[in-house]
Amino acid sequence: MILAILQARMTSPRAPGKAMAPLRGEPMVWRQVERIRQARCVSKVVVATSSDPADDPLAAYLVSRGQTVFRGASANLTERFVRCIEAAGPVSHVVRIKGDSPFVDPGVIDEAARLALASRADYAGNRLRRTFPRGLEVEVATAAALFAVAAETPPEVAACASPMGLIRAQPERFPQTGFVAVRDYSALDWRVKTPADYAFARAVYDALHPADPGFGLHDVLDILQGRQDLARWAA
Template identity: 75%
Template sequence: MILAILQARMTSPRLPGKAMAPLRGEPMIWRQVERIRQARCLAKVIVATSAEPVDDPLAAFLLARGQTVFRGASENLSERFLRCVEAAGPVSHVVRLKGDSPFIDAGLIDECVRLALNSRAAYVSNRVRPSFPKGLEVEVAAARILFAAAAKAEPEEARTTSPFGLVRRRPDLFDQAHFRAGRDWSALDWRVKTPADFAFARAVYDALHPADPAFGMRDVLDVLQNRQDLARWAA
């Protein structure tokens, strides 16, 4: 089974509660779940959040929509992540996605997973050698490799770093493959971290979502070319 884990929390230094902020009438977290579910390669999607009370509304909303949620203590990042993988059942590969990325592209997820399966690399991403806009990062790793990396890490490193980070830091131990775009779009940043970022996301969703909820990266790039008010994100 190929599992996707979407990491999301209600806490954010510059935009608290952004996961539940509305995009076209639904919370941003739900728009992300909708987009991720369009990936053909995935057998299961889990939203991972903390067990802190501040994340109760996020978890309650997702559970009410029938979305699987994993909640873990915040003390040890690697342990929390691996417990989520274990709770999912037998897993061959894990896809890691972040909750500040409302433009995540299902086709890109499929391409990265396909590369992981065909190359048999321990770790595949479009992150290490960036060429896609920030906010479209996809990381894929064999589940057994994530556990192996955590077992090799020092306790403090495992506490503060995800298993994906542990693998990514050790190309000498874990072979890697990299998925790249046809040209370099890495100067663009489509992550939602500030109110201005969210205003951008809302403008793009308003332009594209009504006609095609499954719009992709190329559609966003086309909007940026034709909208002067969004020129900041087209540089």
């Protein structure tokens, strides 16, 4: 089974509560869930958040919508990932998606997952050589590799490192492979980290979502060509 883990929380320092900020009438976190579910290679989606009381409204909302949520220690993302995998059942690979990425592209998820399966690498994704806009990062790792780094990483290190980063840092131990975009779009940043970023995301959703809820990377690029008001926010 390929498990997608979406990291989400309410305590972003620059845009608190952004996970629940609306995009076309639904919280951003729900729009992300919808998009991840469109990936053909993903068997299950779990939203991983913390056990901090600040994340209670987020967890309650998702559960009310029938979405599986896993809550763990806010200070140790690696441990949270491992516990999430254990709770999900037999998992071969894990897809990591960050909660500041409302433009996550199902097609890019599938490309990463297929590459991971075909190559049999422990890690596959589009971060080894950055060519995609920030906010479209997709990383896939084997559950075995994630369990390995979790078991051997001291808690003080795990508290300030991502599980995927721990794997990326050991290419000689964990075979890795990547893929790139047709052009270099790495100068673009489509993450939602500030109120201005959220305004950009809302404007793009207003422009594209009504006609195609599954709009992708090239749809956003196309509309930026004709909308200078959006283009100035996109970089």
